[in-house]
Amino acid sequence: xxxxxxxxxxxxxxxxxxxxxxxxxTIFDRHAATLLRFLVRRVGPDAADGLxxxxxxxxxxxxxxxxxxxxxxxxxxxxxxxxxxxxxRRAEARRLAALARLPRRPGGDTPPAAxxxxxxxxxxxxxxxxxVAATIAALPPGERDALLLYAWxxxxxxxxxxxxxxxxxxxxxxxxxxxxxLREQREPACAGGEQPSTHSEDRGRIES
Amino acid sequence: MTxxxxxxxxxxxxxxxxxDPIDPAVLSDERERFMSTIDETGTLPITERRTPTIYxxxxxxxxxxxxxxxxxxxxxxxxxxxxMEHATGVLAWLEVGDGVVMIGRAGPEHHDLSSxxxxxxVTCMVNVYVDNVDAHYARAAAEGARIVMPLEDMFxxxxxxxxxxxxxxxWHFGERLSHVRERLGQS
Numbered sequence: 001x002x003x004x005x006x007x008x009x010x011x012x013x014x015x016x017x018x019x020x021x022x023x024x025x026t027i028f029d030r031h032a033a034t035l036l037r038f039l040v041r042r043v044g045p046d047a048a049d050g051l052x053x054x055x056x057x058x059x060x061x062x063x064x065x066x067x068x069x070x071x072x073x074x075x076x077x078x079x080x081x082x083x084x085x086x087x088x089r090r091a092e093a094r095r096l097a098a099l100a101r102l103p104r105r106p107g108g109d110t111p112p113a114a115x116x117x118x119x120x121x122x123x124x125x126x127x128x129x130x131x132v133a134a135t136i137a138a139l140p141p142g143e144r145d146a147l148l149l150y151a152w153x154x155x156x157x158x159x160x161x162x163x164x165x166x167x168x169x170x171x172x173x174x175x176x177x178x179x180x181x182l183r184e185q186r187e188p189a190c191a192g193g194e195q196p197s198t199h200s201e202d203r204g205r206i207e208s
Numbered sequence: 209m210t211x212x213x214x215x216x217x218x219x220x221x222x223x224x225x226x227x228d229p230i231d232p233a234v235l236s237d238e239r240e241r242f243m244s245t246i247d248e249t250g251t252l253p254i255t256e257r258r259t260p261t262i263y264x265x266x267x268x269x270x271x272x273x274x275x276x277x278x279x280x281x282x283x284x285x286x287x288x289x290x291x292m293e294h295a296t297g298v299l300a301w302l303e304v305g306d307g308v309v310m311i312g313r314a315g316p317e318h319h320d321l322s323s324x325x326x327x328x329x330v331t332c333m334v335n336v337y338v339d340n341v342d343a344h345y346a347r348a349a350a351e352g353a354r355i356v357m358p359l360e361d362m363f364x365x366x367x368x369x370x371x372x373x374x375x376x377x378x379w380h381f382g383e384r385l386s387h388v389r390e391r392l393g394q395s
Binding site for chain 2: 021022024025028029032033036037040041045049050052053056057058060061062064065095099102121122124125126128129131132133135136147150151152179180182183
């Protein structure tokens with residue numbers, strides 16, 4: 001939303017699009033890039049191909065039932081995209097496993113030309129990923145959807161509730177359960193140090 | 209207190225692989241396709257959508273595959289907001305022109321309807337008029353429809369072809385010859 005208030009809200013655009021369908025293009029222009037990034041994070045660029053369009057086509061066809069008391073359509077669109085993803089759980093599992101196979105050091109054994117913050121963040125992310133991926137893979141879909149909307153997409157509890165069509169209390173309990181699983185996953189590793197074998201087990205679990 | 213979600217945030221896939229490309233062409237292609245969908249469906253405000261007085265319901269072993277097939281091969285458009293997803297099967301409404309077909313799963317618990325793939329027989333044919341049967345035929349053939357009667361001009365004034373879908377339901381697609389001539393500028 002435009003903080004200046006000069007632009008009409010998503011709700012106003014969607015309401016107008018019921019009589020003037022082409023107005024819905026504004027909703028695409030405002031949110032398509034965000035939705036594409038979300039879909040790519042979840043299933044990777046290949047599987048995400050076409051899913052943005054599918055999500056927006058569904059949104060367009062459901063526009064008459066949009067709750068116009070919500071100025072931003074973003075949570076609603078995240079909810080639709082999440083439903084679309086439900087048909088692509090296998091692609092998601094493949095994505096989780098494929099990222100776990102990335103070399104720990106970007107560029108393999110070749111030292112990077114310069115060690116900047118981005119490289120450090122990347123090495124850190126790759127160190128963490130196998131366990132994180134195993135946890136994500138083991139989560140029931142409802143918990144996974146809520147967790148990733150919260151941690152990766154920065155949605156708040158209210159927005160997640162609106163996106164997934166569930167009460168806020170359910171969002172809270174799903175996130176609590178997911179947190180507990182992440183904690184349990186982490187603690188044995190802290191105690192036992194890093195074991196290469198752990199990662200191959202993780203990988204097996206992701207792909208199963 | 210440490211945040212249990214911190215590792216998850218730090219290991220977001222785009223941080224893992226920052227050069228993971230999002231091709232800008234993907235978005236512009238999607239936008240183009242999306243806008244053409246809007247143009248097609250946009251002429252009719254959805255609040256005015258009505259189910260015709262008579263419309264068939266077809267049964268499939270795999271109604272989800274049928275949905276994909278009928279939209280891809282025959283160009284039907286689904287009323288996405290109407291779809292009902294039950295544990296026991298999906299119900300969907302597909303629109304073409306001013307007609308609608310409903311599709312669902314076959315079986316004794318689904319109005320005792322059978323798929324031709326199980327029954328070993330087809331007991332009805334659905335007749336559909338389209339705007340351009342030549343283009344429709346080309347698309348269906350290219351997408352792998354089983355053509356059982358080729359495109360032909362018939363004495364009763366239709367250009368038509370017949371095809372079987374993925375489970376053997378029989379479809380008749382036609383266009384009035386007067387419309388064909390008009391379309392080709394030969395009126």
